[in-house]
Amino acid sequence: MTTCPLPHEETERVLLGHGSGGRLMAELIDDVIARELGTHGPLEDAALLDGTDLVVSTDGFVVTPRFFPGGDIGSLAVHGTVNDLAMRGARPIALTLAFVVEEGLPIEELRQVTRSAAKAAQDAGVPIVTGDTKVVGRGAADGLYVTTTGIGVRLPRARPSAAAGVVGDVVLLSGPIGAHGTAILSAREDLGFEAEIVSDSRPLHRLVAAMVEAGGRDVHVLRDPTRGGLASALNELAEASRVAVEVVEDDVPVPPAVAAACELLGLDPFHVANEGCLVAFVAPDSAPAVLAAMRARPEGAQARVVGRVLDGPAGRVTARTTIGSTRIVDMLIGEQLPRIC
Amino acid sequence: MTTCPLPHEETERVLLGHGSGGRLMAELIDDVIARELGTHGPLEDAALLDGTDLVVSTDGFVVTPRFFPGGDIGSLAVHGTVNDLAMRGARPIALTLAFVVEEGLPIEELRQVTRSAAKAAQDAGVPIVTGDTKVVGRGAADGLYVTTTGIGVRLPRARPSAAAGVVGDVVLLSGPIGAHGTAILSAREDLGFEAEIVSDSRPLHRLVAAMVEAGGRDVHVLRDPTRGGLASALNELAEASRVAVEVVEDDVPVPPAVAAACELLGLDPFHVANEGCLVAFVAPDSAPAVLAAMRARPEGAQARVVGRVLDGPAGRVTARTTIGSTRIVDMLIGEQLPRIC
Ligand SMILES: Nc1ncnc2c1ncn2[C@@H]1O[C@H](COP(=O)(O)OP(=O)(O)OP(=O)(O)O)[C@@H](O)[C@H]1O
Ligand SMILES: Nc1ncnc2c1ncn2[C@@H]1O[C@H](COP(=O)(O)OP(=O)(O)OP(=O)(O)O)[C@@H](O)[C@H]1O
Ligand SMILES: [Mg+2]
Ligand SMILES: [Mg+2]
Numbered sequence: 001m002t003t004c005p006l007p008h009e010e011t012e013r014v015l016l017g018h019g020s021g022g023r024l025m026a027e028l029i030d031d032v033i034a035r036e037l038g039t040h041g042p043l044e045d046a047a048l049l050d051g052t053d054l055v056v057s058t059d060g061f062v063v064t065p066r067f068f069p070g071g072d073i074g075s076l077a078v079h080g081t082v083n084d085l086a087m088r089g090a091r092p093i094a095l096t097l098a099f100v101v102e103e104g105l106p107i108e109e110l111r112q113v114t115r116s117a118a119k120a121a122q123d124a125g126v127p128i129v130t131g132d133t134k135v136v137g138r139g140a141a142d143g144l145y146v147t148t149t150g151i152g153v154r155l156p157r158a159r160p161s162a163a164a165g166v167v168g169d170v171v172l173l174s175g176p177i178g179a180h181g182t183a184i185l186s187a188r189e190d191l192g193f194e195a196e197i198v199s200d201s202r203p204l205h206r207l208v209a210a211m212v213e214a215g216g217r218d219v220h221v222l223r224d225p226t227r228g229g230l231a232s233a234l235n236e237l238a239e240a241s242r243v244a245v246e247v248v249e250d251d252v253p254v255p256p257a258v259a260a261a262c263e264l265l266g267l268d269p270f271h272v273a274n275e276g277c278l279v280a281f282v283a284p285d286s287a288p289a290v291l292a293a294m295r296a297r298p299e300g301a302q303a304r305v306v307g308r309v310l311d312g313p314a315g316r317v318t319a320r321t322t323i324g325s326t327r328i329v330d331m332l333i334g335e336q337l338p339r340i341c
Numbered sequence: 342m343t344t345c346p347l348p349h350e351e352t353e354r355v356l357l358g359h360g361s362g363g364r365l366m367a368e369l370i371d372d373v374i375a376r377e378l379g380t381h382g383p384l385e386d387a388a389l390l391d392g393t394d395l396v397v398s399t400d401g402f403v404v405t406p407r408f409f410p411g412g413d414i415g416s417l418a419v420h421g422t423v424n425d426l427a428m429r430g431a432r433p434i435a436l437t438l439a440f441v442v443e444e445g446l447p448i449e450e451l452r453q454v455t456r457s458a459a460k461a462a463q464d465a466g467v468p469i470v471t472g473d474t475k476v477v478g479r480g481a482a483d484g485l486y487v488t489t490t491g492i493g494v495r496l497p498r499a500r501p502s503a504a505a506g507v508v509g510d511v512v513l514l515s516g517p518i519g520a521h522g523t524a525i526l527s528a529r530e531d532l533g534f535e536a537e538i539v540s541d542s543r544p545l546h547r548l549v550a551a552m553v554e555a556g557g558r559d560v561h562v563l564r565d566p567t568r569g570g571l572a573s574a575l576n577e578l579a580e581a582s583r584v585a586v587e588v589v590e591d592d593v594p595v596p597p598a599v600a601a602a603c604e605l606l607g608l609d610p611f612h613v614a615n616e617g618c619l620v621a622f623v624a625p626d627s628a629p630a631v632l633a634a635m636r637a638r639p640e641g642a643q644a645r646v647v648g649r650v651l652d653g654p655a656g657r658v659t660a661r662t663t664i665g666s667t668r669i670v671d672m673l674i675g676e677q678l679p680r681i682c
């Protein structure tokens with residue numbers, strides 16, 4: 001990944017693009033947050049606590065609108081955190097739920113979001129054990145923000161890490177891309193589609209358990225391509241593992257309604273956020289068994305091989321296109337899709 | 342605690358007072374959040390995970406201004422969560438740090454807050470292991486909100502719980518009250534005081550470790566009287582333990598500058614938020630040893646006995662005054678001090 005530094009004037013304040021999951025965000029996290037915290041190493045979805053089998057992850061949710069086809073801010077917050085634990089090979093054991101509420105929010109709406117979070121947690125088999133509620137004045141928030149934290153226990157044979165991809169690994173994708181981001185955008189403005197696009201928001205920890213059961217330590221890398229989409233996830237993984245990645249463009253499933261919405265909105269489906277699919281790098285010997293295990297579950301019914309890990313420049317991601325040519329798959333740069341999750 | 346239901350019109354939207362740590366907030370949590378989550382039992386500072394010795398706590402921080410005498414939103418977020426773990430007798434082992442940033446926040450300010458959180462965590466001996474950064478548009482937040490979650494391991498002999506107070510217990514207070522809330526309010530408006538009031542924001546886990554070392558299971562109840570102040574904390578504890586509590590008003594230390602600020606602002610120091618003191622209910626046999634252990638530490642140098650747990654109506658909190666009379670110490674009702682933490 002080559003970095004184009006922005007002029008100083010533009011970088012001295014936080015921009016919307018700093019939150020979009022792409023290159024600008026990676027720079028902010030590297031240059032400001034990781035530097036001040038003294039943290040190192042590749043960016044993982046969740047942290048493994050030293051000397052334990054415990055995994056921890058946290059995410060804030062600021063999605064607008066709060067209710068959308070396929071979910072709401074409450075279910076999304078639960079799924080997002082369950083999934084980040086799963087991406088480190090962990091079985092979630094507890095969640096926390098923190099609200100920042102804007103004065104004036106209908107209490108009924110707070111109730112609905114809480115109910116939805118509770119249901120999502122129950123369906124995932126994880127208790128919400130504690131939480132917090134703060135209220136700010138009118139105009140100091142946009143309705144409701146939710147932050148969830150999850151604690152998990154690593155599955156016995158699971159050792160996935162963003163840095164563990166090796167040359168020759170098979171790149172698997174658990175399902176079609178682009179549904180979450182386009183569902184949110186169509187909920188924001190009436191795009192006049194026939195078919196409603198429904199977010200793919202769902203928990204992936206059972207899928208991961210099945211994959212680890214089938215492939216054990218051969219499941220090298222797991223990542224849910226959320227903000228920044230599949231393109232940003234692959235770039236981060238290729239960077240962290242110091243490898244190149246090639247995907248076959250036509251093998252990456254994009255539902256027709258998503259493709260149409262992306263065309264209308266001028267978006268690349270590779271950059272659109274997902275909340276219910278994962279990408280995995282798996283050793284070739286185990287890839288068939290892992291793929292079969294994925295397909296045996298509803299969340300993975302459409303799983304497929306979409307590419308390979310190559311011995312090329314570290315961090316380079318390419319797509320082979322229908323006409324046989326190859327294009328560079330870049331990270332999202334910035335301001336494309338604010339408040340998508 | 343008697344409840345005065347508000348007319349329906351007033352309760353159907355979230356009010357600022359729902360976040361102030363008093364009775365309105367307790368009602369919102371009981372009627373909406375706990376009901377939807379199906380959680381029961383007394384309100385604890387942190388949750389003990391079933392079948393483990395792990396304790397988890399989360400808090401959002403929305404304090405304004407973000408920088409104040411004695412700290413900032415970053416150090417406060419670390420201290421607040423460390424302290425909620427400590428109140429369940431846990432040694433903190435990891436923290437998470439989630440930001441919601443308003444577009445336009447100077448990056449330098451994000452850096453300072455991150456640095457301050459990092460320093461507070463380092464001073465407390467707890468690593469910040471993971472985090473999250475979301476950006477919302479101008480006007481959709483007020484600069485920066487921070488949510489921290491902490492994971493801790495229960496100290497071997499510690500079993501404190503809000504419900505574990507028993508008649509005869511001695512009520513201990515670790516230090517003077519009212520500094521945090523009045524420091525924030527004086528930072529908001531120039532009150533023209535000679536002496537600057539400095540927040541008491543500090544970590545209390547080492548103090549708790551010393552108390553448990555001295556008193557073991559005789560340390561029945563621990564609580565940090567944050568939003569809602571000492572009065573609300575005592576009411577919650579008396580309610581949860583089904584006991585009455587009496588404090589001796591003159592034995593509760595209120596620094597002169599705090600008392601003056603409260604008088605000017607029309608506040609009761611018993612209702613003002615603290616971020617660096619704790620109240621404990623301890624069995625009488627162990628109280629002298631626990632008190633001595635507290636006084637041996639800087640955070641507890643001014644610790645003292647302030648009252649007793651009585652065999653009276655469950656949830657009743659009274660203060661014996663200088664003139665020998667007794668007054669009811671009520672929970673804060675509502676809207677007094679928004680965004681104090
Ligand atoms: N959104 C929520 N979801 C689940 N539980 C909640 C939520 N908000 C509050 N609670 C629960 O209500 C109880 C009281 O929380 P509260 O935030 O008042 O305690 P605290 O963190 O000790 O105080 P403070 O936030 O002032 O530091 C806790 O048991 C907490 O788990
Ligand atoms: N405020 C912060 N403090 C500490 N670490 C942070 C902070 N913000 C981000 N990080 C770290 O940066 C990395 C990337 O975080 P990011 O939020 O992009 O991942 P994610 O949660 O998997 O994606 P998403 O938030 O889109 O679901 C993680 O390792 C995270 O711990
Ligand atoms: Mg993730
Ligand atoms: Mg995430």
Ligand SMILES: [Mg+2]
Pocket residue numbers: 131132133399400401
């Ligand atoms: Mg709290």
Ligand SMILES: [Mg+2]
Pocket residue numbers: 386424425428564565566567
């Ligand atoms: Mg507390």
Ligand SMILES: [Mg+2]
Pocket residue numbers: 400421422425567
């Ligand atoms: Mg707290």
Ligand SMILES: [Mg+2]
Pocket residue numbers: 058059060472473474
């Ligand atoms: Mg995140």
